[in-house]
Amino acid sequence: MNAHSIPVLAIDSLRVEYPLANGSVFTAVENASLVIRPGEIHALVGESGAGKTTIGNTVMGLLEKPGRIAAGTIQIDGKRFDAAKGSAAGIVLGRDVGAIFQDPMTSLNPLFTIEDQLMEAMRFHLKLDKAAARSRALELLESVGIPEPRRRLKAYPHQLSGGQRQRVVIAAALSCNPKLVVADEPTTALDVSVQSQILKLLRDLADSRGIGILLVTHNMGVVAQIADRVTIMHRGKVVETGTTQEVLRHPKAPYARALIGAVPRVDRRLDRFPVLGDEGKGRAEEARAELREKAERSEDVADEAPILSVENLCVDYTTSGWLPGSAGHRFRAVDGVSFSVRSGEVFGLVGESGCGKTTIANVVSGLVRPTAGRVLYRGRSIAGEGATHRIGPLRQAIQMIFQDPYSSLNSRMRIGSILSEPILFYRLADSRAEAESDVARLIEAVGLEADAAQRFPHAFSGGQRQRLSIARALGARPKLIVCDEPTSSLDVSVQAQILNLLKDLRDATGLTLLLISHDLAVVRQMCDRVAVMRQGQIVEQADSETLFDKPQHPYTQELLSLVPTLDRIRGETQAA
Amino acid sequence: MFKVLLSRLGQAALVMLVVSAVSFVMFRYVGDPVATMSRENASVEEKAELRRSLGLDQPLAVQYGRFLTRTLSGDLGISYRNQRPVTALIAERLPATLELVIVATILSLALGIPLGVLCALKPDGIAARLVQAVSLVGISTPTFVTGIVLILVFAVSLGWLPSFGRGQVVDLGWWSTGFLTVSGLKSLILPGITLALYQLTLIMRLVRAEMIDVLSSDYIRFAKARGLPTRYIHFRLALRNALMPVITVTGLQIGSLIAFAIVTETVFQWPGMGLLFIQAVSFVDIPVMAAYLLFVGLLFVLINTVVDILYAVVDPRLRARSA
Numbered sequence: 001m002n003a004h005s006i007p008v009l010a011i012d013s014l015r016v017e018y019p020l021a022n023g024s025v026f027t028a029v030e031n032a033s034l035v036i037r038p039g040e041i042h043a044l045v046g047e048s049g050a051g052k053t054t055i056g057n058t059v060m061g062l063l064e065k066p067g068r069i070a071a072g073t074i075q076i077d078g079k080r081f082d083a084a085k086g087s088a089a090g091i092v093l094g095r096d097v098g099a100i101f102q103d104p105m106t107s108l109n110p111l112f113t114i115e116d117q118l119m120e121a122m123r124f125h126l127k128l129d130k131a132a133a134r135s136r137a138l139e140l141l142e143s144v145g146i147p148e149p150r151r152r153l154k155a156y157p158h159q160l161s162g163g164q165r166q167r168v169v170i171a172a173a174l175s176c177n178p179k180l181v182v183a184d185e186p187t188t189a190l191d192v193s194v195q196s197q198i199l200k201l202l203r204d205l206a207d208s209r210g211i212g213i214l215l216v217t218h219n220m221g222v223v224a225q226i227a228d229r230v231t232i233m234h235r236g237k238v239v240e241t242g243t244t245q246e247v248l249r250h251p252k253a254p255y256a257r258a259l260i261g262a263v264p265r266v267d268r269r270l271d272r273f274p275v276l277g278d279e280g281k282g283r284a285e286e287a288r289a290e291l292r293e294k295a296e297r298s299e300d301v302a303d304e305a306p307i308l309s310v311e312n313l314c315v316d317y318t319t320s321g322w323l324p325g326s327a328g329h330r331f332r333a334v335d336g337v338s339f340s341v342r343s344g345e346v347f348g349l350v351g352e353s354g355c356g357k358t359t360i361a362n363v364v365s366g367l368v369r370p371t372a373g374r375v376l377y378r379g380r381s382i383a384g385e386g387a388t389h390r391i392g393p394l395r396q397a398i399q400m401i402f403q404d405p406y407s408s409l410n411s412r413m414r415i416g417s418i419l420s421e422p423i424l425f426y427r428l429a430d431s432r433a434e435a436e437s438d439v440a441r442l443i444e445a446v447g448l449e450a451d452a453a454q455r456f457p458h459a460f461s462g463g464q465r466q467r468l469s470i471a472r473a474l475g476a477r478p479k480l481i482v483c484d485e486p487t488s489s490l491d492v493s494v495q496a497q498i499l500n501l502l503k504d505l506r507d508a509t510g511l512t513l514l515l516i517s518h519d520l521a522v523v524r525q526m527c528d529r530v531a532v533m534r535q536g537q538i539v540e541q542a543d544s545e546t547l548f549d550k551p552q553h554p555y556t557q558e559l560l561s562l563v564p565t566l567d568r569i570r571g572e573t574q575a576a
Numbered sequence: 577m578f579k580v581l582l583s584r585l586g587q588a589a590l591v592m593l594v595v596s597a598v599s600f601v602m603f604r605y606v607g608d609p610v611a612t613m614s615r616e617n618a619s620v621e622e623k624a625e626l627r628r629s630l631g632l633d634q635p636l637a638v639q640y641g642r643f644l645t646r647t648l649s650g651d652l653g654i655s656y657r658n659q660r661p662v663t664a665l666i667a668e669r670l671p672a673t674l675e676l677v678i679v680a681t682i683l684s685l686a687l688g689i690p691l692g693v694l695c696a697l698k699p700d701g702i703a704a705r706l707v708q709a710v711s712l713v714g715i716s717t718p719t720f721v722t723g724i725v726l727i728l729v730f731a732v733s734l735g736w737l738p739s740f741g742r743g744q745v746v747d748l749g750w751w752s753t754g755f756l757t758v759s760g761l762k763s764l765i766l767p768g769i770t771l772a773l774y775q776l777t778l779i780m781r782l783v784r785a786e787m788i789d790v791l792s793s794d795y796i797r798f799a800k801a802r803g804l805p806t807r808y809i810h811f812r813l814a815l816r817n818a819l820m821p822v823i824t825v826t827g828l829q830i831g832s833l834i835a836f837a838i839v840t841e842t843v844f845q846w847p848g849m850g851l852l853f854i855q856a857v858s859f860v861d862i863p864v865m866a867a868y869l870l871f872v873g874l875l876f877v878l879i880n881t882v883v884d885i886l887y888a889v890v891d892p893r894l895r896a897r898s899a
Contacts, residue, residue: 054752060801062797062800062801092803093800093801093802094801094802094803094804095803098801098802098804099798099801101797102792106793106794106795107794107795107797107798108795108798109795109796109799109813109817110795110815110817110891110892110893111890111891111892112813120802120804120808121802121803124803124804124805124808125803148656156892156893158892161733168800172802174800175802182801205871211657312852489850491686532831
């Protein structure tokens with residue numbers, strides 16, 4: 001690209017502040033500078049709270065009150081941004097600056113058709129009449145690669161898949177020929193295969209239309225795949241900036257090195273995830289040892305048989321039909337799946353959304369009834385054929401950790417009550433006092449301070465909440481924990497800590513884990529054996545090393561090739 | 577959709593059967609109509625004769641069977657007090673109540689929605705705070721107090737508006753309306769406001785809460801990011817999403833307004849269903865009470881079904897789900 005052309009975005013020593021209620025000021029962004037030229041993709045990377053989204057919002061004029069630009073300048077296409085008005089003269093949001101948001105499921109209004117939502121911006125900004133706007137909407141849908149665009153125009157958002165919706169969002173962002181697009185985590189909510197298509201689309205748009213893209217993301221793999229330049233932020237400050245190749249290959253700042261190190265690798269297995277500064281471990285280890293001791297007193301004899309076996313499991317979801325008596329639509333979510341989990345191992349189930357992996361987790365934990373087949377725990381049927389009603393004690397042995405640590409803890413209960421619930425329910429403590437000391441031990445075992453019991457969930461960060469979810473699962477003294485995407489809503493460094501914690505707990509208490517994830521890198525780092533699922537069936541099942549090094553099934557190979565990794569950096573592939 | 581509708585109708589029939597059983601039991605066990613109707617010093621023979629002429633000497637099952645057949649053929653019996661068919665009484669009173677309810681509903685929607693939007697858009701403005709405070713008073717003051725205060729101010733002190741009755745009505749065959757005369761319209765104002773007040777505050781608060789919710793949603797942020805005009809975002813996009821639950825609540829409220837406008841009608845001596853019911857209660861006029869019960873049950877079942885259908889019309893997601 002022409003280095004002398006006017007940059008589409010030039011931010012110079014920007015400071016964004018939020019005045020707080022007590023009179024002090026929280027600085028969300030400090031002294032940030034970056035330049036984006038036409039056709040360039042500039043990635044803004046950092047963990048939650050780093051200030052990257054604040055920069056994106058400020059550029060879009062969407063900075064939430066009472067936030068304000070305290071210092072520095074922003075120029076969009078050479079035009080100076082007015083801090084007081086929150087916009088630049090001659091720059092119209094939506095016309096010159098397009099936006100792509102994270103979650104395509106929620107960024108489209110459910111009550112309006114795709115056509116309505118694409119046309120409105122064009123009608124306001126470009127003053128097109130209805131017919132012209134409609135024909136342009138059709139062109140846009142074609143250009144973002146939506147099949148049958150004419151039909152899709154009349155569709156409502158819920159009739160499209162996540163990937164298609166994100167394409168519609170991109171089409172809306174492009175509708176008025178913007179010079180700059182701010183994409184805030186555009187692929188975080190999508191499957192790897194869809195992600196790779198959307199990333200390709202963004203790259204093409206930058207190359208063919210000369211649009212400058214500010215890509216806000218936490219995913220280093222995405223950065224490596226499409227960004228030209230990278231800026232890494234930490235707590236509101238820019239810690240490193242440069243070309244993608246420089247920054248990812250030779251990070252200089254310690255934080256940048258740590259962040260890049262914490263990214264789970266899909267290409268080789270490490271013993272532990274490198275984390276930024278290890279937490280006080282001594283007490284946690286003691287607590288875990290005590291947990292183990294307690295668990296062993298109630299231990300039944302571990303035998304050689306698999307702890308969990310799933311045999312020919314089928315699950316159908318049915319919807320009612322149009323006419324009374326008509327069978328309705330039947331959807332087979334899980335289709336003849338068999339696998340077994342050995343005692344003490346970590347078994348991974350991988351696949352894209354809709355492949356049935358979560359349904360299996362729900363069957364194993366008793367939340368969904370199978371249509372056919374059965375699930376055995378230590379040789380006794382707990383779901384499906386031959387399952388008895390008296391499976392309470394078996395339930396205790398299988399606990400679950402959910403994906404979203406924000407909604408899986410009851411916000412009206414203190415941590416102490418949340419954690420003591422399973423202990424009291426299964427009568428694992430003789431007295432309330434004993435239950436309380438158990439709770440304290442659990443909290444320490446997951447690396448938090450025991451006084452956490454007095455507080456409510458909102459006092460904790462996402463990572464801490466997930467630790468508490470783990471503590472709650474451990475409270476029932478399970479033999480098997482089903483982890484459904486335990487880290488997919490967490491930052492990389494927090495993810496690394498949680499995964500390390502799960503590994504440590506496994507080593508310390510001899511737990512068995514059934515790990516469900518869409519993230520191949522996480523699965524490789526965690527699991528001993530892996531099953532790859534697609535459309536309700538297992539396509540390949542093997543030791544994790546074998547599976548990742550020599551994938552047999554074409555689908556596994558395809559999935560692996562689509563994962564954005566740090567090994568394929570854009571500058572380098574182009575040079576090669 | 578069709579299947580959903582059919583199952584709704586099935587449920588409706590079941591509900592109505594239960595309601596009819598309850599209203600029949602009322603016939604049988606609440607008070608003794610013979611005692612109320614006959615002279616104070618009536619002889620035993622006279623009473624037995626009355627009992628026979630009312631059909632109260634038959635076995636229970638026979639009475640219930642007769643009751644059902646009669647009800648289904650539209651005969652709800654004869655009022656003990658007025659000695660006139662209950663159907664005719666209700667048909668006579670229904671227009672008064674319906675007109676009052678229509679006025680109250682329009683009033684509460686026309687004021688409640690804009691005020692709710694105002695409170696959501698400018699939550700810290702003086703107007704919003706004032707509206708919020710007044711609405712709290714509105715929601716916590718009993719209807720009879722509001723009614724009496726309104727009468728005191730506008731009818732007694734100022735003398736602007738009539739304090740009771742429907743004023744002059746125009747007969748349109750089976751419907752008598754107060755909409756066509758000045759005195760009829762004037763008479764509607766005070767009871768209309770009284771009846772609307774509670775519903776108004778309810779709708780206002782609901783719209784406010786929903787609107788605040790919707791305004792913080794991703795799709796509204798995305799609309800802002802596309803640079804759409806603020807008014808367009810607020811009134812064309814967000815309001816439509818915010819009005820979804822208002823449909824349900826308005827539907828249910830219309831039902832309870834018709835059924836329980838009793839207090840307002842009593843305060844204003846409004847010749848509607850409520851007043852009919854109150855009089856029926858004080859005279860143990862069981863056929864009227866039973867018919868009223870049936871009528872209210874039918875009303876709620878109908879309104880709920882309409883609301884369900886309306887919901888599917890407004891929200892495309894529901895259309896798909898039931899298809």
